[in-house]
Amino acid sequence: xxxxxxxxxxxxxxxxxxxxxxxxxxxxxxxxxxxxxxxxxxxxxxxxxxxxxxxxxxxxxxxxxxxxxxxxxxxxxxxxxxxxxxxxxxxxxxxxxxxxxxxxxxxxxxxxxxxxxxxxxxxxxxxxxxxxxxxxxxxxxxxxxxxxxxxxxxxxxxxxxxxxxxxxxxxxxxxxxxxxxxxxxxxxxxxxxxxxxxxxxxxxxxxxxxxxxxxxxxxxxxxxxxxxxxxxxxxxxxxxxxxxxxxxxxxxxxxxxxxxxxxxxxxxxxxxxxxxxxxxxxxxxxxxxxxxxxxxxxxxxxxxxxxxxxxxxxxxxxxxxxxxxxxxxxxxxxxxxxxxxxxxxxxxxxxxxxxxxxxxxxxxxxxxxxxxxxxxxxxxxxxxxxxxxxx
Numbered sequence: 001x002x003x004x005x006x007x008x009x010x011x012x013x014x015x016x017x018x019x020x021x022x023x024x025x026x027x028x029x030x031x032x033x034x035x036x037x038x039x040x041x042x043x044x045x046x047x048x049x050x051x052x053x054x055x056x057x058x059x060x061x062x063x064x065x066x067x068x069x070x071x072x073x074x075x076x077x078x079x080x081x082x083x084x085x086x087x088x089x090x091x092x093x094x095x096x097x098x099x100x101x102x103x104x105x106x107x108x109x110x111x112x113x114x115x116x117x118x119x120x121x122x123x124x125x126x127x128x129x130x131x132x133x134x135x136x137x138x139x140x141x142x143x144x145x146x147x148x149x150x151x152x153x154x155x156x157x158x159x160x161x162x163x164x165x166x167x168x169x170x171x172x173x174x175x176x177x178x179x180x181x182x183x184x185x186x187x188x189x190x191x192x193x194x195x196x197x198x199x200x201x202x203x204x205x206x207x208x209x210x211x212x213x214x215x216x217x218x219x220x221x222x223x224x225x226x227x228x229x230x231x232x233x234x235x236x237x238x239x240x241x242x243x244x245x246x247x248x249x250x251x252x253x254x255x256x257x258x259x260x261x262x263x264x265x266x267x268x269x270x271x272x273x274x275x276x277x278x279x280x281x282x283x284x285x286x287x288x289x290x291x292x293x294x295x296x297x298x299x300x301x302x303x304x305x306x307x308x309x310x311x312x313x314x315x316x317x318x319x320x321x322x323x324x325x326x327x328x329x330x331x332x333x334x335x336x337x338x339x340x341x342x343x344x345x346x347x348x349x350x351x352x353x354x355x356x357x358x359x360x361x362x363x364x365x366x367x368x369x370x371x372x373x374x375x376x377x378x379x380x381x382x383x384x385x386x387x388x389x390x391x
Contacts, residue, residue: 007303015113017304020261024308024365027257028315030355033323034253036347043348045239046232051124052184054148054235056216059083060228070101073163076208079386080225083212091218093120094209096199100172102192103159104150112191114160115199121217125187130195138174138198143188147179149335154179160192165204172202260306262368276312294370301369305362323347 034091050056064075076096079087086092093116118131126141133139138160142152152158154176161171174192182188200206212227220229288296329332 003299005330009360011262020304021307021311024261024304024361025311025316027261028308028312028357028361029320030257031254031361032312032349032354032390033320033347035357036320036324037118037328037345039350039353040346041350042240044345046236046381048061048183049186049236050216050232052182053187054120054230054232054367055212056214056218057220057229057231058211058213058235059221059224060211060230061209062226062228064097066097069110072097072099072112072210075210076165076173076203076205078207079209079212080221080223080227082147082223083227084223086214086218086221087212089348091122092212092214093117093122094196094212096196096203096205096208097210098162098199098203100192101161102150103161104156105158108192109150111160113160113199114191114193115196117196122213125182125193126178126180127193130193133177136175136177138194138202139177141178141180141193142176143185143191144179145185145188146191147176149189152176152179162202164202170202172280182367220364238390258364262364266368266372276360297372298370302362302366304369305365307362313371320347320349 027294061075061077063071065071070166076098078084079094083092087094087158095113098113100111102109102111116127117130119385120127128269130139130141140160150158157173157175159171161167161169174194179186187193195207200208232324265324300328324347
């Protein structure tokens with residue numbers, strides 16, 4: 001019975017109900033859409049990082065810290081036997097990291113020089129472009145960002161200077177053999193890639209490496225002889241931190257949107273109670289308890305949330321579906337800002353996201369519907385029947 005009365009009252013309000021439902025549905029849509037965008041950003045960053053850099057995980061030399069180049073000269077050794085067995089089985093590949101200085105067009109620039117096996121196929125990098133260059137002193141693979149910064153093109157030569165294991169500086173001529181277009185800026189900016197055997201020879205570090213990346217599904221090694229295992233969650237935590245740092249700004253917008261929707265419903269409830277005083281008095285005079293009358297008006301507010309969810313599905317559902325399938329083209333390249341982001345971002349709508357957003361909006365709507373409805377408990381049926389305002 002109460003549901004029928006509540007639906008009848010909502011339909012009778014017409015424009016007021018339409019406006020409340022639309023504002024709530026719009027808030028619902030934006031909160032869901034923006035949350036899905038952040039989930040899409042994080043999922044894409046993880047996928048690209050796994051595809052191009054970390055695969056299933058890595059084993060690091062105990063002195064290796066990718067954020068501290070000063071420690072690179074000490075972060076190398078021969079591989080532990082069990083890790084070496086993974087490399088021999090082609091389920092992992094080693095990388096040797098060192099500092100270097102490059103001199104493109106007579107300018108000096110610091111760089112991170114990484115030696116990698118050209119025939120590896122565990123991560124999606126065009127390392128095979130480093131093979132078959134016996135006539136070149138040092139074949140070099142760089143990214144588009146590095147090529148832009150150094151003004152280098154395929155076939156250009158430049159001087160590379162490095163410090164070997166004997167603490168002796170040496171230099172030779174490197175030649176750009178390929179420029180890769182890769183979304184992972186960590187493999188591009190400030191990096192030059194050369195064949196592993198050439199790197200080990202240049203640095204006098206035969207059979208040594210700084211870290212080993214293994215393919216997804218490879219068995220985890222427990223006897224690492226001091227080498228540190230890094231799983232996927234550890235290796236993508238920087239991407240998660242960047243996205244988490246940007247979320248508070250979006251949460252402020254969530255609060256504003258919810259506040260606008262709540263304000264509209266709150267005002268509608270106050271006005272409804274004020275204008276429907278005779279109806280409230282009649283209901284109480286006919287025997288309806290104050291608690292049930294309060295529940296009736298709260299139910300009307302709750303139905304606003306239900307109608308808003310339906311309106312979101314009907315009016316904004318096609319938009320959400322379109323972006324979920326085709327993605328959102330981004331106007332700028334975010335890799336220069338230190339973020340792994342696709343040129344076309346695809347939002348990800350999970351069941352947990354939809355359920356949590358629906359529950360959040362519904363709870364807020366119910367609360368702001370109940371607060372003004374409490375005033376009914378202080379009304380006297382006789383005053384309401386005479387049309388007196390609620391005190």
